[in-house]
Amino acid sequence: MIYPASPLAIAIFCLFVGAVLALSFYLGARAKSARGYYAAHGQVGWFVNGIAFAGDYLSAASFLGICGMIAFYGYDGFLYSIGYLAGWIVALFVIAEPIKRLGKFTFADALDAQFHSRGIKLTAAISTLIVSVFYLIPQMVGAGALIKPLLGVRDMHVAGLLIPSHAVGVALVGAAVIVIVVTAGMVSTTWVQFIKGSLLVFFCTVLVVMILNRGLKVAPPSAPQAIVKADGQTLINGQPQSESNDLHPVGRVLALPNGKTETGPLGPVAFLRTIQNSTIETYKKVTGGNTTTFQPIASKGADLLTPGGYFKDIKAGNWKGRLNFLSLMLALFCGTAALPHILIRYYTVKDAASARKSTLVGIAAIGFFYVLTLYLGLGAMTSGSLDPTDSNMSAPLLARSFNPVLFAIISAIAFTTVLGTVSGLIIAASGAVAHDLMSNFLRIEMDDHAKVRAGKIACVVIGLVAIVLGIVFRDFNVTFLVGWAFNIAASANLPALVMLLFWRGTTKQGITAAITVGVLASLAWILLSGDAYANLYGKPATAAPMPFNQPGIVTIPLGFVVLVVVSLVTGDTGRRRGAETVAALGAA
Amino acid sequence: MAAAAADPPSDRPQPAAHDAHVGPNARLGLVLFTVYFVLYLGFMGIATFAHEAFASTPFGGVNLAILYGMGLIVAALVLALVYLRLCKPE
Numbered sequence: 001m002i003y004p005a006s007p008l009a010i011a012i013f014c015l016f017v018g019a020v021l022a023l024s025f026y027l028g029a030r031a032k033s034a035r036g037y038y039a040a041h042g043q044v045g046w047f048v049n050g051i052a053f054a055g056d057y058l059s060a061a062s063f064l065g066i067c068g069m070i071a072f073y074g075y076d077g078f079l080y081s082i083g084y085l086a087g088w089i090v091a092l093f094v095i096a097e098p099i100k101r102l103g104k105f106t107f108a109d110a111l112d113a114q115f116h117s118r119g120i121k122l123t124a125a126i127s128t129l130i131v132s133v134f135y136l137i138p139q140m141v142g143a144g145a146l147i148k149p150l151l152g153v154r155d156m157h158v159a160g161l162l163i164p165s166h167a168v169g170v171a172l173v174g175a176a177v178i179v180i181v182v183t184a185g186m187v188s189t190t191w192v193q194f195i196k197g198s199l200l201v202f203f204c205t206v207l208v209v210m211i212l213n214r215g216l217k218v219a220p221p222s223a224p225q226a227i228v229k230a231d232g233q234t235l236i237n238g239q240p241q242s243e244s245n246d247l248h249p250v251g252r253v254l255a256l257p258n259g260k261t262e263t264g265p266l267g268p269v270a271f272l273r274t275i276q277n278s279t280i281e282t283y284k285k286v287t288g289g290n291t292t293t294f295q296p297i298a299s300k301g302a303d304l305l306t307p308g309g310y311f312k313d314i315k316a317g318n319w320k321g322r323l324n325f326l327s328l329m330l331a332l333f334c335g336t337a338a339l340p341h342i343l344i345r346y347y348t349v350k351d352a353a354s355a356r357k358s359t360l361v362g363i364a365a366i367g368f369f370y371v372l373t374l375y376l377g378l379g380a381m382t383s384g385s386l387d388p389t390d391s392n393m394s395a396p397l398l399a400r401s402f403n404p405v406l407f408a409i410i411s412a413i414a415f416t417t418v419l420g421t422v423s424g425l426i427i428a429a430s431g432a433v434a435h436d437l438m439s440n441f442l443r444i445e446m447d448d449h450a451k452v453r454a455g456k457i458a459c460v461v462i463g464l465v466a467i468v469l470g471i472v473f474r475d476f477n478v479t480f481l482v483g484w485a486f487n488i489a490a491s492a493n494l495p496a497l498v499m500l501l502f503w504r505g506t507t508k509q510g511i512t513a514a515i516t517v518g519v520l521a522s523l524a525w526i527l528l529s530g531d532a533y534a535n536l537y538g539k540p541a542t543a544a545p546m547p548f549n550q551p552g553i554v555t556i557p558l559g560f561v562v563l564v565v566v567s568l569v570t571g572d573t574g575r576r577r578g579a580e581t582v583a584a585l586g587a588a
Numbered sequence: 589m590a591a592a593a594a595d596p597p598s599d600r601p602q603p604a605a606h607d608a609h610v611g612p613n614a615r616l617g618l619v620l621f622t623v624y625f626v627l628y629l630g631f632m633g634i635a636t637f638a639h640e641a642f643a644s645t646p647f648g649g650v651n652l653a654i655l656y657g658m659g660l661i662v663a664a665l666v667l668a669l670v671y672l673r674l675c676k677p678e
Contacts, residue, residue, distance in 0.1 A: 079657075082631070082661065086624070089621060089668075093620050093621040093667075097614065097617070273649040273650055276649070302651070306639060314636055329632050353677065363665055367662075367665050374654070
């Protein structure tokens with residue numbers, strides 16, 4: 001769909017980004033030391049840190065991706081909400097307190113606190129970099145997609161070179177984030193995330209109240225729509241695409257219970273009950289050659305509110321599909337507590353009690369937001385405003401169905417959502433480079449200022465890499481890439497963290513081996529999966545050697561097994577070496 | 589004497605430091621984690637192997653899929669509150 005530029009949206013967007021950058025410059029003065037830069041001096045209050053957890057965690061995938069998936073497929077998008085939140089239970093009950101006690105700047109610090117092993121430092125830093133980059137790509141791709149409707153940016157020609165609108169969006173986010181992170185590190189990142197988390201939860205609550213107040217209304221069924229792309233031209237229903245001949249927005253209620261045509265305002269339970277007993281128009285996308293057709297389907301509300309709309313295999317009873325689904329849910333559960341940009345937030349508060357309290361605030365804010373996603377998604381599904389070609393735009397377009405000011409605000413918040421998450425990721429990745437790799441692994445002597453300078457240079461380089469990858473991966477599915485990041489984090493980092501904390505037999509070789517095998521096994525599985533074959537290599541998914549797409553159900557237990565086996569083997573060596581040392585000292 | 593005084597280097601975590609991470613708070617955390625994990629497994633089990641049960645409407649006319657899903661979100665918050673309440677100060 002073509003989105004006209006909205007001066008109001010541009011003004012509100014500039015106001016948001018300008019305010020965030022101004023805050024960064026102001027706070028920059030406070031972050032001169034390495035502890036200030038990487039861990040905000042450990043002095044962030046637990047409440048601010050908790051909301052910043054929400055700001056950090058509620059990325060483009062949570063806001064745009066989940067709302068879009070619910071709007072297009074129903075309940076299955078809510079499965080992501082449930083899985084993403086459940087992951088915080090692992091973070092709070094298993095990881096939060098010990099990681100706070102053990103670490104200083106990065107999660108590699110915590111893993112290595114008792115071993116002083118260069119192998120652990122190296123593998124933990126590489127794992128942090130890989131997970132952060134995999135998480136960065138979808139954020140940048142999401143930013144590029146958002147900029148089009150928000151600012152009405154079109155493809156442009158500069159010195160005879162075609163610059164796609166998507167690349168402009170990615171470069172804009174990249175530049176803003178580099179400025180935020182380089183000026184003040186974790187202090188400004190924390191405040192950006194706090195502001196973004198608060199605004200996101202507040203305005204989504206407003207939106208849900210408006211959805212419930214509007215209620216549901218019956219609309220007549222729509223006709224199929226077709227897009228044909230040929231010879232550099234896009235035809236919509238046979239005519240060239242223009243502002244007057246564009247795809248019609250979709251998403252409507254075909255029938256309400258008891259033959260009603262309108263419900264009036266509904267309560268939160270009545271809203272769900274009414275949708276369950278209604279008939280909703282959804283869409284089937286059929287692609288053949290250069291033609292894409294959107295075929296309307298009358299779907300029962302009861303079917304849309306149970307799992308199986310997106311993960312069709314679980315209803316079909318196919319065992320590979322079931323394992324794939326279980327694997328994804330396991331990766332979501334285990335991945336959160338192993339994401340480096342989440343773990344570093346435990347170093348911004350002063351003690352373990354503050355870490356616990358801020359996790360509770362984070363769980364409350366994130367949990368409340370995920371409850372809202374169900375209403376936002378279903379509200380968008382029935383709003384008559386969806387773009388059938390882009391599920392990620394569902395939440396902003398839902399806001400536009402109410403009024404243009406709300407659309408401008410929600411779009412600007414979505415953009416700051418990307419800014420907040422990307423800032424946290426770049427800080428985590430730069431910490432891995434400057435602190436773990438340069439200072440601890442390569443043992444480059446650096447004073448406090450040199451360490452901060454190295455981190456800032458790393459930020460600029462990682463930011464530029466993220467811009468390039470965001471442009472390269474522009475056609476990639478955002479949720480698909482986030483799923484990769486969760487799988488890799490859970491497979492590589494979680495076994496090492498959990499076993500270090502709860503099994504006395506863990507050795508440094510065990511940790512190094514578990515991280516290495518976890519990263520390699522999950523990456524290899526992903527790159528040899530049907531999804532990668534279809535989306536990355538353009539080959540049929542059936543040619544892929546892996547039986548299903550999500551590796552977690554195999555690679556997470558594999559990480560634990562490798563750690564235990566290697567620790568048992570090297571544990572004996574360690575004891576023998578200790579005995580030899582004692583004997584040698586005695587003889588001396 | 590020198591041998592007795594020297595602490596032999598070991599690849600294992602030092603017991604004192606390790607014990608600090610498995611104190612009463614950590615044990616409480618593990619119990620609550622297990623409770624939640626069982627609830628989560630129940631959800632995954634129904635979704636995967638008995639999805640038709642999710643269509644039933646046991647309460648308020650809202651189906652089990654939504655009730656269980658919302659329940660998991662609320663349970664996370666409730667268990668987190670219990671944990672904070674029962675945690676011992678350091």
